[in-house]
């Protein structure tokens with residue numbers, strides 16, 4: 426079947442979709458287009474630096490480019506460098522797998538104070554995303570607002586000793602930042618009761634390996650369904666753990682109402698508990714890990730609202746959506762696979778139904794993509810990062826877009 430498919434975004438959902446399409450129809454021409462010069466989305470810039478096992482999925486995705494014939498077109502932003510309409514005119518099917526990268530706001534007074542940071546901003550800085558803002562000064566008392574796995578990732582990294590980061594891909598700058606941190610106290614606060622918290626119990630159990638912490642769990646309450654029971658058991662198991670200098674406290678059922686400070690700098694966070702009582706936590710930094718929204722370059726809300734069949738990922742004829750872009754910011758890397766497999770079947774069925782229509786040109790419609798980063802260009806970046814890994818690290822990420830492009834577009838001698 427000689428049809429051309431453009432997938433916008435080379436994160437897990439885009440990669441799983443390309444895999445499923447090419448497995449079913451090896452003759453398709455499938456391009457993964459990414460605004461970054463490097464592929465794999467949040468596997469590179471979201472999954473924690475000390476969870477290298479999770480990043481192993483990249484080896485599976487490499488086969489997509491190396492054996493299944495997918496193309497990588499990096500450093501091209503759809504909605505900025507090329508419009509969605511131009512892309513749709515060139516490809517038989519366009520799939521938006523662009524994820525959701527804007528941090529969701531809390532919407533309470535004081536959110537703009539110095540000392541209030543959102544999880545995406547912090548993780549992008551920690552994992553050296555080329556568009557990251559600098560790492561902020563957190564001070565001694567940190568509150569993390571949120572009870573999902575992203576909140577627990579941040580908690581764990583902030584609590585680790587430098588030795589505990591061995592084997593990770595955390596860069597020299599972020600490593601020095603963590604090692605020099607003045608954090609004495611981390612309070613992690615959930616709006617819901619513990620029984621309804623979003624974290625995976627395994628993530629909680631992992632905290633009982635940390636060396637420099639002492640952990641307390643306040644007001645976890647009760648819950649009787651099996652999922653709740655697992656979370657509560659994990660919390661019970663870590664309550665009272667350790668005697669290290671960094672104090673960690675879990676609190677639940679607290680709704681944030683206001684952040685306040687002196688001279689523009691955060692000093693305390695106020696909450697309301699389930700009985701309407703006011704609870705105040707003193708803090709030098711307040712980190713929100715409460716989910717993500719769409720970035721502006723693609724009008725996601727409009728497209729999803731007007732979708733022909735949002736559940737199936739069909740936005741309009743020839744335009745589809747998958748992964749976090751379709752479902753919202755929920756679900757792990759493997760959760761995107763089932764989504765992608767179902768969508769691949771739908772796209773192939775749509776191609777079959779429109780078999781008589783003339784095929785579109787695909788990437789050859791864009792002559793200036795000769796300067797985009799291709800898969801070989803990414804492999805040059807990858808090789809340079811692996812070769813530069815210092816002792817105790819598995820990679821030294823290149824954080825500047827210019828430096829990545831210089832390496833990637835360096836053409837081989839004929």
Ligand SMILES: Cc1cc2nc3c(=O)[nH]c(=O)nc-3n(C[C@H](O)[C@H](O)[C@H](O)COP(=O)(O)OP(=O)(O)OC[C@H]3O[C@@H](n4cnc5c(N)ncnc54)[C@H](O)[C@@H]3O)c2cc1C
Pocket residue numbers: 433434435436437438439458459460461464465466467468470471472473476479501502503504505522523524525548574575578720722723747748749750755756757758759761
């Ligand atoms: C901090 C964090 C930690 C996580 N840790 C884990 C974990 O340990 N384990 C786990 O299973 N899951 C984890 N997840 C969830 C997992 O990352 C997601 O399920 C998954 O990445 C979603 O895949 P996606 O392809 O839809 O989006 P993404 O991974 O976000 O990929 C989207 C891609 O689209 C590109 N893009 C965006 N806009 C454009 C545009 N306009 N033009 C071209 N390209 C564009 C982006 O550069 C990116 O490469 C984590 C998530 C976060 C935020």
